[in-house]
Amino acid sequence: MTYAESGVDIDKEEVAIKALIGEITQTRKGIGEPLGGHYAGMISFGKYALVLCTDGVGSKVLIASKIKKWDTVGIDCMAMNVNDALCVGAEPLAFVDYLAVDSPDPNFTREIGKGLKKAAEQANVSIIGGETASLPEIVNGFDLAGTVLSYVEKKKIITGERISPGDEIIGLKSSGIHSNGYSLVRNIIDHSSYDYDDAFPFDLYTNQTIGEVLLHPTAIYVKEILAVLKKIQVHGLAHITGGGLRNLNRLKETVKYEINNPMTPQKVFSFLQKLGSIDDHEMYQTFNMGMGFAIIVSSSDIDEAMNILSRHSSYDVQHVGTVKKGKGVSLPSKQLVYS
Amino acid sequence: MTYAESGVDIDKEEVAIKALIGEITQTRKGIGEPLGGHYAGMISFGKYALVLCTDGVGSKVLIASKIKKWDTVGIDCMAMNVNDALCVGAEPLAFVDYLAVDSPDPNFTREIGKGLKKAAEQANVSIIGGETASLPEIVNGFDLAGTVLSYVEKKKIITGERISPGDEIIGLKSSGIHSNGYSLVRNIIDHSSYDYDDAFPFDLYTNQTIGEVLLHPTAIYVKEILAVLKKIQVHGLAHITGGGLRNLNRLKETVKYEINNPMTPQKVFSFLQKLGSIDDHEMYQTFNMGMGFAIIVSSSDIDEAMNILSRHSSYDVQHVGTVKKGKGVSLPSKQLVYS
Numbered sequence: 001m002t003y004a005e006s007g008v009d010i011d012k013e014e015v016a017i018k019a020l021i022g023e024i025t026q027t028r029k030g031i032g033e034p035l036g037g038h039y040a041g042m043i044s045f046g047k048y049a050l051v052l053c054t055d056g057v058g059s060k061v062l063i064a065s066k067i068k069k070w071d072t073v074g075i076d077c078m079a080m081n082v083n084d085a086l087c088v089g090a091e092p093l094a095f096v097d098y099l100a101v102d103s104p105d106p107n108f109t110r111e112i113g114k115g116l117k118k119a120a121e122q123a124n125v126s127i128i129g130g131e132t133a134s135l136p137e138i139v140n141g142f143d144l145a146g147t148v149l150s151y152v153e154k155k156k157i158i159t160g161e162r163i164s165p166g167d168e169i170i171g172l173k174s175s176g177i178h179s180n181g182y183s184l185v186r187n188i189i190d191h192s193s194y195d196y197d198d199a200f201p202f203d204l205y206t207n208q209t210i211g212e213v214l215l216h217p218t219a220i221y222v223k224e225i226l227a228v229l230k231k232i233q234v235h236g237l238a239h240i241t242g243g244g245l246r247n248l249n250r251l252k253e254t255v256k257y258e259i260n261n262p263m264t265p266q267k268v269f270s271f272l273q274k275l276g277s278i279d280d281h282e283m284y285q286t287f288n289m290g291m292g293f294a295i296i297v298s299s300s301d302i303d304e305a306m307n308i309l310s311r312h313s314s315y316d317v318q319h320v321g322t323v324k325k326g327k328g329v330s331l332p333s334k335q336l337v338y339s
Numbered sequence: 340m341t342y343a344e345s346g347v348d349i350d351k352e353e354v355a356i357k358a359l360i361g362e363i364t365q366t367r368k369g370i371g372e373p374l375g376g377h378y379a380g381m382i383s384f385g386k387y388a389l390v391l392c393t394d395g396v397g398s399k400v401l402i403a404s405k406i407k408k409w410d411t412v413g414i415d416c417m418a419m420n421v422n423d424a425l426c427v428g429a430e431p432l433a434f435v436d437y438l439a440v441d442s443p444d445p446n447f448t449r450e451i452g453k454g455l456k457k458a459a460e461q462a463n464v465s466i467i468g469g470e471t472a473s474l475p476e477i478v479n480g481f482d483l484a485g486t487v488l489s490y491v492e493k494k495k496i497i498t499g500e501r502i503s504p505g506d507e508i509i510g511l512k513s514s515g516i517h518s519n520g521y522s523l524v525r526n527i528i529d530h531s532s533y534d535y536d537d538a539f540p541f542d543l544y545t546n547q548t549i550g551e552v553l554l555h556p557t558a559i560y561v562k563e564i565l566a567v568l569k570k571i572q573v574h575g576l577a578h579i580t581g582g583g584l585r586n587l588n589r590l591k592e593t594v595k596y597e598i599n600n601p602m603t604p605q606k607v608f609s610f611l612q613k614l615g616s617i618d619d620h621e622m623y624q625t626f627n628m629g630m631g632f633a634i635i636v637s638s639s640d641i642d643e644a645m646n647i648l649s650r651h652s653s654y655d656v657q658h659v660g661t662v663k664k665g666k667g668v669s670l671p672s673k674q675l676v677y678s
Contacts, residue, residue: 007475009443016443017471020436023452024466026459031490032432034465041468043433045490050389052488054435054470062476093371094382096393097359098437098484104348104355113362120365126373127363129380131393131484132356136346137401138482143474145437147486149391151370151384 001276003286006187010242036159042088048151053084056098056145059182060215065141066196067211070108073144074115075122076179079218081148082123083239083293086225089158090150092123097130100143104134112144115217122220160251162235167323168302169248170309171263172224173316174292176216180242181286185214188276202267213268221293224313228295232305236296240288245329246338248294256326262333263290263318280334296323340615342625345526349581375498381427387490392423395437395484398521399554404480405535406550409447412483413454414461415518418557420487421462422578422632425564428497429489431462436469439482443473451483454556461559499590501574506662507641508587509648510602511563512655513631515555519581520625524553527615541606552607560632563652567634571644575635579627584668585677587633595665601672602629602657619673635662 035042042049057076082092196211236251248257309317328339374381381388396415421431535550575590587596648656667678
């Protein structure tokens with residue numbers, strides 16, 4: 001089973017997105033001028049860059065509706081956006097949500113609000129607006145997306161440019177599947193003998209149903225990343241999303257990322273892998289496999305960086321690998337290479 | 340026929356939105372602190388306020404898909420957001436789009452991009468990012484929303500506070516129905532003998548089908564409003580959206596807005612009104628009825644304001660009424676009052 005076979009053709013998506021972006025040429029000059037090219041998410045604002053990130057929870061919301069538990073998808077929505085913003089070294093400030101529903105129900109929207117509130121606390125972000133649209137003919141159930149505004153001093157923007165062979169790669173443990181790969185996740189469960197209400201068949205998640213384990217909210221890494229940015233010249237930051245380990249390649253293409261000490265994936269990943277007969281190559285390019293965020297620093301900074309991250313993070317911190325000469329991401333223990 | 344009967348129960352929506360917002364309490368202090376309360380859309384950023392507005396095109400997209408014309412809904416998406424941002428006196432800077440589709444098709448997304456591009460030029464905004472999500476089980480056709488980042492000096496924020504009896508109200512002509520009330524619009528057409536492909540039965544829109552007339556994109560008022568803000572101390576700005584004339588009441592509740600010289604509604608409104616047997620009261624609280632934006636200035640500034648607006652706007656400018664003592668909005672020629 002693969003992600004593409006589950007109805008999400010990433011290549012087709014990329015072509016569609018390129019077609020849309022290809023039309024976009026307008027840019028302001030001075031205040032509001034894009035930094036780093038179109039669609040890089042940043043504009044000039046005096047000595048600062050203002051950063052906009054927009055993303056949705058995707059089809060994870062279908063599991064929320066399946067088990068009627070809606071108080072965590074707001075966390076996913078915030079997490080996906082603030083973790084993206086962190087990658088350029090920016091501090092999240094304000095958030096707006098976009099909720100499209102087939103029918104406006106206060107008992108449901110209240111639960112959405114609970115997740116957003118909790119996430120805003122974790123991310124230290126002000127939620128300053130939003131839109132709830134009733135679109136019965138367009139939406140089945142609901143769709144949840146959001147946009148976060150962040151800022152960073154221009155001279156402190158992290159582009160990945162400083163990454164060089166000899167740098168070290170630190171991983172932050174994920175909280176589970178986060179918010180990517182859910183078309184494949186649902187495809188696996190739907191083709192198995194399991195139901196979302198069944199007890200999860202591993203010790204790790206005692207008293208939790210499969211649906212609850214799969215719905216576990218995405219980790220928010222704001223506090224630990226801001227703490228490390230304050231003290232250390234970080235070379236690269238990667239939010240491990242839909243492309244799995246491939247996300248590292250986006251940082252800088254002219255080096256090799258060798259993950260020789262990967263974080264141990266949570267049992268939910270081996271459960272899904274076995275159930276769907278998915279090969280390692282597909283797993284590591286679809287899911288985060290235990291590492292939700294990666295930080296790249298020079299070898300002289302690794303100890304201090306690990307120290308700061310450990311003190312500020314609720315998630316495990318691990319030295320997972322090294323930047324080498326070459327190209328692509330390699331995971332020697334699984335004999336995997338993504339270039 | 341009413342808006343509520345067309346499946347959009349505004350009261351029910353409001354309860355659902357309040358339930359969501361009721362959960363939101365987290366706010367930052369200092370940089371990122373909300374200005375004007377939660378959900379007012381503004382945060383503090385030094386001497387500036389940064390403003391986030393998020394909105395979608397709503398069910399107007401269904402008409403786009405009906406007649407397979409997708410190159411204008413991007414304009415609607417931008418317009419709804421930048422026109423909202425203008426209302427606090429802010430200048431739009433940057434935009435991100437959120438497009439949810441049932442299937443990613445480059446021929447479709449390219450058309451969406453065309454509209455966004457044209458709108459970005461009109462609004463002088465940089466499009467710096469976006470998300471295109473394939474959600475076949477959640478979305479039928481597509482849903483298009485966006486978020487605009489704007490800025491204004493704190494001391495120049497327009498709150499409506501300065502509005503007082505004796506002030507004058509200027510209207511800017513709308514370009515048609517804009518992007519509100521489309522559940523009612525579609526309900527009217529669907530219950531009539533007309534089809535979206537039929538020729539529009541009035542001279543005004545020669546050679547246009549009903550679908551094309553209904554799809555006409557929302558006016559963008561950035562240039563004219565920024566021009567008037569530069570020269571005149573504007574007291575109030577209202578983007579006339581879903582609530583029709585009721586939008587004026589939101590500016591300040593302790594005065595009366597008397598519209599004694601309303602703009603002439605386009606023929607598309609009388610066509611819909613007759614076809615759906617809708618009363619005037621419902622029309623003026625659902626549609627813009629020819630006036631897309633309202634500007635309130637002191638009586639000593641009206642001539643200069645009219646002059647600036649006329650020079651910078653592609654839309655008709657008209658002195659539509661006066662602020663009086665009292666409450667609510669009145670439209671004497673139709674004997675309508677909204678309080």
